[in-house]
Amino acid sequence: MTNVQQFAAAGAGVWSLGWCAAWLLDPMVSLVLLAILRAEQVTARHGVRMGGWVRGAKWFTLAATYVMNTWSAFMDGSAVLVVLHSVPPLVVFVAAEAVTELRDKLGAVVANAAPGRADVAPTPRTSFAEYLEVARAARTADVVVTPAWVRQVTGCSRGLSSRLAATLVEDGDRS
Structure with missing residues (x-):
């Protein structure tokens, strides 16, 4: 978050309006990404696939976070800082993409546990x-x-x- 703030503040004076507003950029992008991931989760539960705009929005928010996190490291030419600042957004990117496949596989498991499938029927609760x-x-x-x-x-x-x-x-x- 601090890397994004420094990127967005672009040298604005501490506590100036631009400096303060820059703190909002990372949460704004992150909240949009979380909303997209949550919407994918809810729609997947009902077997509804999302369109290309949703995937594009997810990739765009992830790419924006990556660029803003690593910009100063690239400008400084520091390979160590590029790697250091690349890891968190890339972990989020990989996890966000893995969620799609996990969601599909978990949905298949639930579908296979439908009534009539004795081999995967849930155990009833004991009162x-x-x-x-x-x-x-x-x-x-x-x-x-x-x-x-x-x-x-x-x-x-x-x-x-x-x-x-x-x-x-x-x-x-x-x-």
Whole structure:
């Protein structure tokens, strides 16, 4: 962000209007890029492909960020600074392009998990009542009910085991 600000300020005096406005350039370009990536994500969820303008806008915002980040390094002729200032925008570029393929592959996984596909069907969630039934069946008179014991016999989560244990202890108090 500081590289873009220095590029945009172009020697403007510190705290001048131009210097202050230059701080807005990087967030503006980054927010547009984030909006594009988010829109691609949402539309992909519904199987809608984006057109060439969207890809062009994504590439343009990435290219603009790259140029503004590396301009002073190129002007100074410093290979080290060019590499240093190239890495962040290039990582963002590669990640933004990888997201497109990842989104398509994740969409295919979801489509393959459709009803009727027993090999990839999601496991249904176990309810509190179902866990409680399993714990009640496993409980004997000599069992000290603790969340750890509940997790051991039901396989429930740590957070749920405390509630189940409290319910079982309350059940025992009523007997």
